[in-house]
Amino acid sequence: MKGWLAISTSPTALSSGPRPFGRYKCEPVQFVGKGPKLTTKEVKALIVSAKTAEDHHKLACYFRSEARAEAAKAKYHEEISKLYSNEKHDMVAHCKEYSDEARKAADSDNQLADEHELMAEQAK
Numbered sequence: 136m137k138g139w140l141a142i143s144t145s146p147t148a149l150s151s152g153p154r155p156f157g158r159y160k161c162e163p164v165q166f167v168g169k170g171p172k173l174t175t176k177e178v179k180a181l182i183v184s185a186k187t188a189e190d191h192h193k194l195a196c197y198f199r200s201e202a203r204a205e206a207a208k209a210k211y212h213e214e215i216s217k218l219y220s221n222e223k224h225d226m227v228a229h230c231k232e233y234s235d236e237a238r239k240a241a242d243s244d245n246q247l248a249d250e251h252e253l254m255a256e257q258a259k
Contacts (some may be wrong), residue, residue, distance in 0.1 A: 140245070141245075145161075152190030155238035159177075163225035172200065173193065176255040177203065178197055181193060181194055185251075185255075186258065187258055188255040188256070188258040189259050190255075191251040191258060192252075194251040195248040195251035195252045198247040198248035198251065199245070199248045201240075201244040202241040202242075202248065205240040205241035205244060207235045208233075208234075208237040208238070209233075209234045209238040209241065210234075212230045212233045212234040212237065213231055216231055
């Protein structure tokens with residue numbers, strides 16, 4: 136089974152170069168040999184118990200992953216709204232509304248990730 140996330144705190148991951156998913160490089164697990172993506176049960180438990188920088192890095196990566204998934208949903212619905220543009224029903228409005236909500240969810244997930252990155256820095 137292919138895993139989803141792990142964090143890397145190597146100097147190259149923390150360099151001042153581009154950081155596509157925030158301060159820490161979140162990589163597919165297959166490249167770093169860690170466990171599978173956190174389950175919602177694990178996330179809830181980690182939110183309650185997180186004390187170390189690593190705990191907060193894990194949560195930041197989880198929320199970055201969630202943000203990417205929501206952004207992908209937003210993009211998909213923007214694309215299909217164009218396919219409905221010649222139709223005479225309200226599917227375009229539906230797709231736009233869904234896309235807007237998914238983008239808001241992505242923004243919220245990114246904010247959560249930012250907060251966990253800050254908590255990770257403070258935990259060091």
